Amino acid sequence: MDVLQLIKKRRSVRKFKKKTVSKEVIDNILEAARWAPSGLNNQPWRFMVLEKERKDLLADYTHYSRIIKSADKLIAVFIDKKSSYNHEKDLMAIGACIQNMLLFIHAAGLGACWLGEILNKRKQIQKVLRIPENLELEAVLALGWPEAGIKKSKRKDLKKLIIK
């Protein structure tokens, strides 16, 4: 496997087969997450794996309820504010941690969608899931075995991204 090809071929998957993702695979996804870099190695990430009725509870808090209902599982990603020393750096570390999961998920033949819009209902979700106050929801990954073929995606030309 070529890591650049893996990175370039990963796509958001929004529709999933009715097929279970095993506990072993979930453990490996979280293992990938756990080894992300963080400032001062503070590892601010915390995870909650949701399936079945608990998963579907979250469908009420997003315009993308179909993705949640179609997914086999969700991984909710939190920052533990007790571990924080700098919120900006923690958020970047969370992004690195999520990318580790997305790359592992793609390499394993699974698919995922990084849900961000759901954060608009952060407070309500934290209440319904009974999340302690030191944790703050930062993202939800919907995942499962992909239903459809690979979709195309676009990126800006590298020339437009480089500052001379």
Add this chain to the structure above:
Amino acid sequence: MDVLQLIKKRRSVRKFKKKTVSKEVIDNILEAARWAPSGLNNQPWRFMVLEKERKDLLADYTHYSRIIKSADKLIAVFIDKKSSYNHEKDLMAIGACIQNMLLFIHAAGLGACWLGEILNKRKQIQKVLRIPENLELEAVLALGWPEAGIKKSKRKDLKKLIIK
């Protein structure tokens, strides 16, 4: 290559050989960066590659000047505030983008260190590099061919990271 092993074996590298990283490799690192996911695919990342005297300018703005001087090149990563729609989500996207670079760098046999402390001098650095006001420095990667052997690193047990 096993992506989980790649993720787990990546380490921060702080000392580098006096050996040039080719333009082709730098282009591939930025190609990996460019394909990260971002909210609404807004791709807020911008990059500046620094070498030689311009690289060494930054050594004055961090306690880790030795890493900067040892590195062959720096990649400064910015958010373009004109592309932003949500600063928290942009920071997570930047983290995903940086992790793509770090994984590619490691897979290519190179090494890198994600410098965060240097952000304490963000304003001064932006001034000395003459960065336009719409860009905000978020991280600096120091990179090159690694000098020393692989160091160990630790992570919290998965059990401590999972919320039931």
